[in-house]
Amino acid sequence: MASNKYIVGLFDHEDRLIDAVRACKKENVEITDTLTPFPVHGLEHELGYDDTRLHTAGFMFGITGTFVALSVMTWISTSSYPLNIGGKPHFALPSFIPITFELTVLFAAVGMVCVYCIRNGLFPGAVPRILDERITDDRFALSFEIDDHTPASKMEKIVALLKGAGAVDVKVKEFEDDMDMFEVETSEVSDLLPSNQAPKAANAKAETKKVLSDEEVAAKKLTLLNAVGTVDAGSKDDLKEIKGIGPVYEERLNELGIFTFSQVAKLTVEAREAVEDLTGFPGRVEREDWIGQAKELMNR
């Protein structure tokens, strides 16, 4: 995994996903991954995947089972432990057939499932990169790996493609190398919307800050603190409990003087705008209902 950052487009129907895949193919945009809640037939053809060789592996394991069963039984019955059963031949092929068959199936099945798990990276305790929690429910996702060197024009193209194909949501998801699964949920999800601003959006944090002059920043901070009031940093709540706020974002809020749920709950329209301008994430407070969440967390 070269990069930890993905542009993710979410669709609400498999047909739209396939449209998007075709559009990407046409525009020569490389798709990193396609994630669906169930197997979408024909998708692998669209993505140009080769046939899986799992069946070949299954055959090899199966034939190994056949060979092991026949040779071990033959060796035991004719050499290691030749038992006279009613004068019948020691090498009694017909009565070796049932066990040979069973072991063929057993070897093939066990071997194939092992290969399947290894190739798919499946094992108990695996930490998956969950791009969106609704992918296992009703969302069909396309992901595109990006990094700091990805040209803005490419990102713009991807976003435009996704939106054009009818994506219900387009976002950036970032993972940290040492994070466990639980942090994934609250990780950095910056929005690329609106799409005409797309190329800049990926670098939104930096750029938005640059655009604001120092006086403006000070004014906004003042508006914000007037609305939410100031508290002592010692009485700090774990803002990460609000769905949508990650460790990075929490730190940024703390820098602005927001430490508690009660402060978040008090965000007025103006204060909300100030927060979003200062942090560079437009529309999130409302969309993820931070205020509602904060009120709920306060009343716990």
Place this chain on the structure above:
Amino acid sequence: MSHYESPIREPLIQGENITYTKITDDIVATTEKAPPLSWWIGFGISAAFALLGVVAILWTIWQGIGTWGLNKTVNWAWDITNFVWWVGIGHAGTLISAVLLLFRQKWRTGINRAAEAMTIFAVICAGLFPLIHMGRLWMGFFIFPYPNTRGPLWVNFNSPLLWDVFAISTYLTVSLLFWYSGLMPDFATIRDRAKGKVRKAIYNALSFGWTGTARQWQRFESLSLILAGLATPLVLSVHTIVSFDFATSVIPGWHTTIFPPYFVAGAIFSGFAMVETLMIITRKVLKLENYITVGHIESMNKIIVLTGSIVGVAYITELVIAWYSGYLYEQYAFANRATGEYWWAYAIMMGCNVITPQLYWIKKFRRNIVLTFVLSIFVNIGMWFERFVIIVTSLHNDFLPSSWLYFLPTWVDVAIYLGTLGIFMTLFLLFARAFPVIAIAEVKSIFSVSSGEARRRELAKDKGLEASYEGSFGTQYADGKVTDTNNI
């Protein structure tokens, strides 16, 4: 994967406003909500029976199998009857998953998960009997061929009892793998909905970190198909080998070539009956009527009437062949079976297995849930008696009239049998509580291509829009070629 879906076929998923999310909600809800009172009552009763069984098994191990009703004439009775009965029940799950998958029977998706679970639990119950029948359970590993310091003394590869060891253990392993590989994506669904950290961690571990990439699904489909291809001959081999336990002996009434197909048909018959018994309760208690529909029950009843009739033909064939053989002992064995001291068991067997399922030739009865439930219990009883009749009537009047005996079970026999029922139900109830009882991903995939399609067609018909809706949904793929009918 091109197929023709008859427009007359009823949708496999019923109910209003079905969406992918609703499917997830409905099925996962059973693992998220506190179980209803009926679950606790059922669990309490099952656990009590399981405990009784454990006590009886421990008593058997402590005292020896002299605690059973066996004697020198009837040296095999309830233990092997129960074993064969449970193995038979364990046939439906893999049959539903594997054979119906190969035949592209989409109705299997509503019931395959629970049926596979049932298979595994039934095979576990079955496996108990040979183990405790050994008397010295702690030497159970002697049945496996492994290099040892006893000579080396190897097992007898010509014995059907050894074939059974391989058949049952392979069957259990493959069924478990098949079942679990299908469960991984659904565990991931539960994980992604989970609220608490612990719950999320548990279901993530169970899902093996499934994410649902196109590669994963591609391999998933390939794996399912090949495992189905392997499991199909396997499921037929298992009861064939179980029937060899009898057919390769020289006891009148056992030594017949009809046994393998007859046993396999009987196993499918009893397996489907048990699936029906459980599914009818499950759909009611867990409110899954929209997924396990009357259509599903009707399809299962069709299989019941088919396999029940095969079993009936086998019973009659046996009688005719016994008469035709001109062999005194064979003729006596069958005359004694039908009219001897155990005539009542034979009558129950005939009545429950051959006569009552014939009601299913009538569509109204096939779709009647109460009747299906009652008849499925009848089949369970009838199939138990089939094994009892075959085993005990062939033994109790043996070649020497001075040793003829009437077999009666002891409390230990009965308690172990009831105990396995308890263990089975306890495991099933735990499964229904913590696992997705319906294959979520598979139901969604048939919803998108089958039920959704039928529903849209129906809706279109209602609105008089048939023509405009024709071919405007779905994207069909044949041989990798893509025909786009969906220009949004």
